[in-house]
Amino acid sequence: AQAPVNVTVTGAAGQIGYALLFRIASGQLLGADTPVKLRLLEIPPAVKAAEGTAMELDDCAFPLLQGIDIFDDARQAFDGTNVALLVGARPRSKGMERGDLLEANGGIFKPQGEAINAGAADDIRVLVVGNPANTNALIAQAHAPDVPAERFTAMTRLDHNRALTQLAQKLGVSITDIKKLTIWGNHSATQYPDIFHAEVNGTSGAAAVNDDAWLRDDFIPTVAKRGAAIIEARGASSAASAANAAIDHVYDWVNGTPEGDWTSAAIPSDGSYGVPEGLISSFPVVSRNGSWEIVQGLEIDAFSRKRIDASVQELSEERDTVRKLGLI
Ligand code: NDP
Numbered sequence: 456a457q458a459p460v461n462v463t464v465t466g467a468a469g470q471i472g473y474a475l476l477f478r479i480a481s482g483q484l485l486g487a488d489t490p491v492k493l494r495l496l497e498i499p500p501a502v503k504a505a506e507g508t509a510m511e512l513d514d515c516a517f518p519l520l521q522g523i524d525i526f527d528d529a530r531q532a533f534d535g536t537n538v539a540l541l542v543g544a545r546p547r548s549k550g551m552e553r554g555d556l557l558e559a560n561g562g563i564f565k566p567q568g569e570a571i572n573a574g575a576a577d578d579i580r581v582l583v584v585g586n587p588a589n590t591n592a593l594i595a596q597a598h599a600p601d602v603p604a605e606r607f608t609a610m611t612r613l614d615h616n617r618a619l620t621q622l623a624q625k626l627g628v629s630i631t632d633i634k635k636l637t638i639w640g641n642h643s644a645t646q647y648p649d650i651f652h653a654e655v656n657g658t659s660g661a662a663a664v665n666d667d668a669w670l671r672d673d674f675i676p677t678v679a680k681r682g683a684a685i686i687e688a689r690g691a692s693s694a695a696s697a698a699n700a701a702i703d704h705v706y707d708w709v710n711g712t713p714e715g716d717w718t719s720a721a722i723p724s725d726g727s728y729g730v731p732e733g734l735i736s737s738f739p740v741v742s743r744n745g746s747w748e749i750v751q752g753l754e755i756d757a758f759s760r761k762r763i764d765a766s767v768q769e770l771s772e773e774r775d776t777v778r779k780l781g782l783i
Pocket of ligand 1: 465466467468469470471472496497498501542543544545546547563584585586613682692693694696697
């Protein structure tokens with residue numbers, strides 16, 4: 456029988472954690488043949504709630520779930536782990552400056568990076584979900600010098616999935632008719648969902664839409680502000696869709712993306728498309744043999760260039776801020 460894969464989830468007792476853990480345990484993260492052991496990390500006041508979730512996981516009698524351990528210590532939680540989903544983060548409170556938010560998160564992601572460096576398995580893969588995700592990933596990465604840099608990624612798959620549905624609904628086509636959509640940049644309001652390179656039944660997404668005003672004034676802001684719209688409607692932030700996107704990201708990373716398509720993920724830049732090397736920025740990516748690769752050779756017109764540059768500029772500023780704070 457296959458050895459179980461150790462999956463660490465931080466913020467396990469939170470909303471996203473609750474939507475995520477059952478899907479991991481059912482085999483949707485890695486595949487239906489891969490047994491898993493869950494390692495849940497929480498802050499001490501939330502450990503009891505995590506124990507409650509673990510009781511429910513037990514009660515599902517998932518055939519692939521070979522164990523659940525709960526920790527309030529990062530070193531233990533990441534010991535021997537193969538996949539780390541960093542969900543727990545310091546939420547932005549009213550009136551909080553970006554610098555304060557980054558500093559508070561530095562206190563979480565620095566020790567987690569150190570713990571990953573100290574004890575994770577050689578094949579460790581890290582997905583950061585907790586916001587500001589791209590820069591939190593950069594902080595964790597900076598404290599894990601022995602782990603290959605490209606193992607640290609941040610989630611823009613939810614933005615990607617949101618954009619897919621908005622475009623499919625506009626065109627009256629199904630999700631599977633759309634290929635090669637891209638989210639560029641930061642997982643923030645500056646992100647740029649690109650339909651110029653998307654293919655809809657063989658034609659370009661932008662040509663199929665043929666409506667610049669919709670693209671500029673409707674599609675782009677709808678995708679970028681979808682999180683706020685969900686809070687407004689639900690009275691709580693998106694959790695199941697965020698968990699779903701985390702599942703998609705890791706599944707594709709491990710199992711590969713389908714031929715003839717790509718997806719979006721924030722991965723360390725190699726300088727492609729003018730994105731400064733080292734920034735963890737969203738790109739069009741494929742996964743081959745367990746590694747993400749940036750899709751090369753796309754032509755970027757002035758409309759897209761301006762938007763990609765603006766989001767990348769924000770990432771550069773976040774990096775400067777965490778540098779000044781001594782977090783990287
Ligand atoms: P959620 O589970 O709803 O969200 C967790 C994080 O995911 C937040 O940073 C949130 O960012 C981010 N996120 C990313 N994408 C989305 C999205 N599309 N929709 C909503 N959120 C998104 O938060 P809870 O407060 O329910 O749970 C957090 C848990 O983390 C708590 O149980 C807390 O105890 C724990 N925690 C654990 C830590 C640890 O293990 N060391 C450290 C800190 C917290 P945003 O701020 O933008 O909402």
